[in-house]
Amino acid sequence: MTFIALGKYIMLIMLLLYIMLAFLAISYKKSEFIGSLEWMIVILFHLTGYIIVSVNFSDIKYMIVYSVQLIFIYAITKLYRFVYNDISRPLYNNMMMLIVIGLIMVARLSLSSCIRQCIFIGFTLFVGLFVPFIIEKAKILDKLCILFCMAGIGILLLVLIMGQTKYGAKNWLVIGPVMLQPSEFVKIIYVFAIAGILSKRVTFKRILFTAAVAGAHVLILVLEKDLGVALLFFMTFLIMLFIASGSFLLFGGGLVSLCGMSVVAYKLFSHVRVRVLAFMDPWAVIDNEGYQLSQSLMAIGSGGWFGSGLCSGMPTSIPVVISDFIFAAIAEEMGAGSALCVIIIYLCCFLTFLEIALRLENSFHKLLAMGLSTMFFTQVILTLGGVTGFIPSTGVTLPLISQGGSSAVSVIMLFSIIQGLYAINQKAAGKREELELKEEMGEDE
Amino acid sequence: MNRYIKITGFIFSAIILWLIGHFVYFVAVRSQDVVNNPYNKRAAVLSEKIVRGTIYSSDMEILAQTLEDNTRDYPYGEIYAHVVGRFVKGKTGIEGTEELTLLKIDRYDRETLINEIKGIKNKGNSIITTLDHRLTMAAYTAMGENAGAVVVLNPKTGAILTMISRPSYDPNIISDIWEEINSEENDEHQLLNRATSGLYPPGSTFKVITAMEYLREFSDEAKGYSFKCAGKYSDGGAKISCHNNKKHGKVDLFKSLAYSCNTSFANIGSKLDLKKYQSFVGSIGFNKALEIDLPMKTSSFELKEGDSMGDIFQTAIGQGKTLVTPLHNALIMSAIYNKGVLKQPHVLDRVIDYNGRTVKQYERSKDIKLLDKDISLQMQELLSGVATIGTAKDMKTHGFKVFGKTGSAEYDSNGNSHAWFTACAVSDEKEPIVICVLVENGVTGAASAVPVAEKILEEYAK
Numbered sequence: 033m034t035f036i037a038l039g040k041y042i043m044l045i046m047l048l049l050y051i052m053l054a055f056l057a058i059s060y061k062k063s064e065f066i067g068s069l070e071w072m073i074v075i076l077f078h079l080t081g082y083i084i085v086s087v088n089f090s091d092i093k094y095m096i097v098y099s100v101q102l103i104f105i106y107a108i109t110k111l112y113r114f115v116y117n118d119i120s121r122p123l124y125n126n127m128m129m130l131i132v133i134g135l136i137m138v139a140r141l142s143l144s145s146c147i148r149q150c151i152f153i154g155f156t157l158f159v160g161l162f163v164p165f166i167i168e169k170a171k172i173l174d175k176l177c178i179l180f181c182m183a184g185i186g187i188l189l190l191v192l193i194m195g196q197t198k199y200g201a202k203n204w205l206v207i208g209p210v211m212l213q214p215s216e217f218v219k220i221i222y223v224f225a226i227a228g229i230l231s232k233r234v235t236f237k238r239i240l241f242t243a244a245v246a247g248a249h250v251l252i253l254v255l256e257k258d259l260g261v262a263l264l265f266f267m268t269f270l271i272m273l274f275i276a277s278g279s280f281l282l283f284g285g286g287l288v289s290l291c292g293m294s295v296v297a298y299k300l301f302s303h304v305r306v307r308v309l310a311f312m313d314p315w316a317v318i319d320n321e322g323y324q325l326s327q328s329l330m331a332i333g334s335g336g337w338f339g340s341g342l343c344s345g346m347p348t349s350i351p352v353v354i355s356d357f358i359f360a361a362i363a364e365e366m367g368a369g370s371a372l373c374v375i376i377i378y379l380c381c382f383l384t385f386l387e388i389a390l391r392l393e394n395s396f397h398k399l400l401a402m403g404l405s406t407m408f409f410t411q412v413i414l415t416l417g418g419v420t421g422f423i424p425s426t427g428v429t430l431p432l433i434s435q436g437g438s439s440a441v442s443v444i445m446l447f448s449i450i451q452g453l454y455a456i457n458q459k460a461a462g463k464r465e466e467l468e469l470k471e472e473m474g475e476d477e
Numbered sequence: 478m479n480r481y482i483k484i485t486g487f488i489f490s491a492i493i494l495w496l497i498g499h500f501v502y503f504v505a506v507r508s509q510d511v512v513n514n515p516y517n518k519r520a521a522v523l524s525e526k527i528v529r530g531t532i533y534s535s536d537m538e539i540l541a542q543t544l545e546d547n548t549r550d551y552p553y554g555e556i557y558a559h560v561v562g563r564f565v566k567g568k569t570g571i572e573g574t575e576e577l578t579l580l581k582i583d584r585y586d587r588e589t590l591i592n593e594i595k596g597i598k599n600k601g602n603s604i605i606t607t608l609d610h611r612l613t614m615a616a617y618t619a620m621g622e623n624a625g626a627v628v629v630l631n632p633k634t635g636a637i638l639t640m641i642s643r644p645s646y647d648p649n650i651i652s653d654i655w656e657e658i659n660s661e662e663n664d665e666h667q668l669l670n671r672a673t674s675g676l677y678p679p680g681s682t683f684k685v686i687t688a689m690e691y692l693r694e695f696s697d698e699a700k701g702y703s704f705k706c707a708g709k710y711s712d713g714g715a716k717i718s719c720h721n722n723k724k725h726g727k728v729d730l731f732k733s734l735a736y737s738c739n740t741s742f743a744n745i746g747s748k749l750d751l752k753k754y755q756s757f758v759g760s761i762g763f764n765k766a767l768e769i770d771l772p773m774k775t776s777s778f779e780l781k782e783g784d785s786m787g788d789i790f791q792t793a794i795g796q797g798k799t800l801v802t803p804l805h806n807a808l809i810m811s812a813i814y815n816k817g818v819l820k821q822p823h824v825l826d827r828v829i830d831y832n833g834r835t836v837k838q839y840e841r842s843k844d845i846k847l848l849d850k851d852i853s854l855q856m857q858e859l860l861s862g863v864a865t866i867g868t869a870k871d872m873k874t875h876g877f878k879v880f881g882k883t884g885s886a887e888y889d890s891n892g893n894s895h896a897w898f899t900a901c902a903v904s905d906e907k908e909p910i911v912i913c914v915l916v917e918n919g920v921t922g923a924a925s926a927v928p929v930a931e932k933i934l935e936e937y938a939k
Contacts, residue, residue, distance in 0.1 A: 034594045034595075037593050037594050037596060038593070038594060041590075271485055274481055274484075274485065275478055275481040275482055275485065276478070278478070278480070278481050315514075318514075318516055323516075326514070326516060327516070329503070329508075329511050330511055330512055330514060330516065330517040330519075332503065332504065332508065333503070333504070333507070333508030333509070333511040333512040334508075334512050334517065334519050334523075334577065334581070336504065336508070336581065336582075336583070337504065338585065340522070340523075340526075344522065344526065345519070345522065346518060346519050346522055349518060349519075363504075368500070368501075368504040371500070372497065372500065372501070375493065375496070375497055375500070378493075379490065379493055382486075382489065382490075382493075383486070383490075386482060386483075386485075386486045389482055390479050390482055390483075395478065398478055398482070402482060402485065406485070406489075409489055409493075410489075412493075413489070413492055413493060413496065416496055416500075417496055420496070420499060420500050420503060421499075421503070422495075422496050422499045422500075
């Protein structure tokens, strides 16, 4: 029982150690030692979390689910290392750490949701195994941009016509027994499309064309009332345009027009006004508009720095806690300290993404990496900010942690693509070294 | 391109650091105020792991504590029942609003950790209030069997030293007596905190407000105000008389207040601009709640242009449709002391851990500018006659300089009345205190309420 009582501290210490290692890993990314230590913490953290949940609920089912997860994680990791000698281990570890935190929290909130989540994650990790290979071999991806544009707009239009509404946004597609959130997949296609167009030459005509493509995506999302995702798409376009063109003027202009659009959205949509109202003073409208945010803030506040301990809080009092507001549940039960560590792991992921982007030589790849990074990290900021009352809530999920199949699939894909880009970079670097080595030897002769 | 990638990295890192700062600030500073919310249902979950902390008076008497057998004990029973409150059968008082604070641990050390390992329940935060046990006991004893309320506070800080409401109930056995005190035959209203939520006609204590409005409107003529009291007065068909038809003779404003001369105040009332009168009374917390941190029923006032002279007379002397809470009356007196500034009234002082170390000092909202500075100073002078030559002249003031006002508020047509005394006692050695006493079914303010204040002052002077 001692172990259970101290569980929250043990988990916090593990997370603190982990983020120290994660920061070190950004500089010493080749270190096998740091990678192995990180991996060990991921495995121990996973085990600790599930033991605590299992004991507190006195239900052995959790341990069974855990065992299946462990076996799968072990196997897939072996496979990854077998198939690729070049994947970024720190990045892989970070991804797994976040997945594991999510699996613990989702299981604690709802075991059945967790089992479903496992299936999605497992499937995608398996598919993700081939993604780096495809990225590396398929040289024509940048030429397919028109196709990607049409596919993205087409899918979103389909949702607009046939989609179902949930929590105010029409963003679900029901095909038989499967419920999908197609915008999650369009996120990736969209980045490919924009990167393809902008990587050639940045002329005025091309800028107009990308703006039109991005505008079409954003417009359809706005019509679906999925404004959080619309904002993600817009920010991604803006950053990619900024990097491709190097124009501060365009960047500033984009931000100004974003402000303008926000005002229009505020005037036009009642649910935007509701969220702004809740953000301004959730306590004044606690009965209706501010209920969710107030509950979230009370959960975080009640947890304090060390948290109530897994299964000892009341995160279920927050509506939609398992997806959009899962960060509040983490803060309440694992503590604000652990929650901070989670934010820092996201930051480490982002910094590693940038690191990889900086080293890439092909401008298409560079833009691709940056587009995906922006998509990922903007989403992290939007959801964390919404849950903590930093910005109005936008209703997007926390990547890798929130429950939600489509979201899990799309984010793991995103990580796999960046791993693929990393592999390309490593190969190029390897070749260069070889070349340099030859030259040196030539000089010796 | 790399340059722009780095710029992007900086922008995003800055945003996330800002977010982290916001999050840390929220957890470290803001969360205390946030968790104590009736919508936060975590008390039941928390109390499984943490023992509710203790509530102390400012002189470290225990007002509420959790015993070994996990029952909540209120050593002084009904004396503090309203202000300390309860968390069973509804959540009231400090037990209600600060429940989550009492059920949280804000400072961990080795001992708390060891307890956690051993599975021993840790004690949550404790709270030190501003309540003064000595004064409270003196006030409670002085009230005897009477129903009513007493509020004692320090006007310089807003700290409430005593808050009593009678009849009261014993919170130790609330579950057992719940049905009895809620039965229809029971008309004693033990659960009502009369100090903050009891609305009473203010009687002559309202003359303080009428006088202030007169000073506002007639600042030049007020000094030379003179009225010949013949014990009775009539104007425009309306009649009014002084208490026992006593003739006060020629009175100025000072004597009008000291003798509580009804006819003189009827005369003053008839001169007032009703619109200004109403807006002034509205500005000091009638009909519109004062922005204070404590929960308080809003006092009411009704007088408009076109009302009959009789209504004006009655309202000016506090017998109209006006209703006021004892706390509100005390706050007005405390603003008069403080040159018009109302310090936020408060009961909570600080949070300590199980070891007595301060965890947090309670913060208060901004002071409220309630009255005009000059008028407050004039009022201090004008009200000083009450305790020297006026209705409370027999009061033993124990070396304090006292200014205040008595009142007998008739609440039905049979002449039954509530007795009021609201006053401020000042001396060079001690902090000033405001005492407001209301005795239901008292004889007069001087006969029933003043002696209670006297006893409190006697204890305070020790």
